[in-house]
Amino acid sequence: MNDRKKKKIFIPLFIFFIIINVGCFSVKDWLDAKGIDHFVLIGANAILFLLAVMSIYLLIRSMNNPNPNVFVRSVSAAVFIKLIVIAAAVIIYLSAAGENKSFYAVLAAMGLYVIYTIIEVRGALRLNRKKDGDS
Numbered sequence: 001m002n003d004r005k006k007k008k009i010f011i012p013l014f015i016f017f018i019i020i021n022v023g024c025f026s027v028k029d030w031l032d033a034k035g036i037d038h039f040v041l042i043g044a045n046a047i048l049f050l051l052a053v054m055s056i057y058l059l060i061r062s063m064n065n066p067n068p069n070v071f072v073r074s075v076s077a078a079v080f081i082k083l084i085v086i087a088a089a090v091i092i093y094l095s096a097a098g099e100n101k102s103f104y105a106v107l108a109a110m111g112l113y114v115i116y117t118i119i120e121v122r123g124a125l126r127l128n129r130k131k132d133g134d135s
Contacts, residue, residue, distance in 0.1 A: 005127070006060050006127075009056055009060070009123040009124075009126065009127055010053065010056065010123075012119050012122070012123065013049060013052050013053060013056070013116070013119055013120075013123075016115065016116070016119060017045060017046075017049040020041075020042075020045045020112065021042060021045060024038045024041050024042050024045070025038070025042075034104065035102060035103075035104045036102060036104045036105045036108055037100075037102035037105045038105075040093065040102050040105035040106070040109070041105050041108055041109060041112075044089070044105070044106075044108075044109030044112060045109075045112055047085065047086070047089055048086075048109070048112055048113055048116045049116070051081070051082050051085060051086070051116075052116045052119065052120050054078065054081070055078035055081075055082065055120055056120060056123060056124070058074040058075075058077065058078050059071075059074060059075065059078070059120075059124055059127070060127065061074065062074035062075075063127065063128070086113070090106060093106070094106075
């Protein structure tokens with residue numbers, strides 16, 4: 001698998017990350033009026049983007065290994081790392097925010113997590129399809 005195909009997997013992630021950040025900055029007054037702290041949403045978007053990039057990197061690296069157990073372990077490791085990082089981020093935010101907690105921002109971030117997961121899975125399926133077609 002060449003590097004160009006690998007890099008194409010990251011493009012939807014970058015585009016989604018940029019769209020969410022631009023959207024948060026352009027409608028920040030509306031978000032704040034609805035009780036969604038736009039800074040929390042931007043921070044969550046950054047964390048989720050980095051976790052998705054890490055997850056896809058692990059996936060690409062494991063696909064080159066002939067041992068199928070490596071792939072399963074890398075997917076499990078990526079899910080575990082995401083779980084720990086997201087749980088820690090939510091706990092730190094809820095304890096540090098005090099009375100200014102924005103539960104709606106946390107719920108919106110959970111929605112972003114679902115969308116990032118869909119983008120990752122689509123990219124992994126596309127990678128796997130191209131890998132099967134190459135053999």
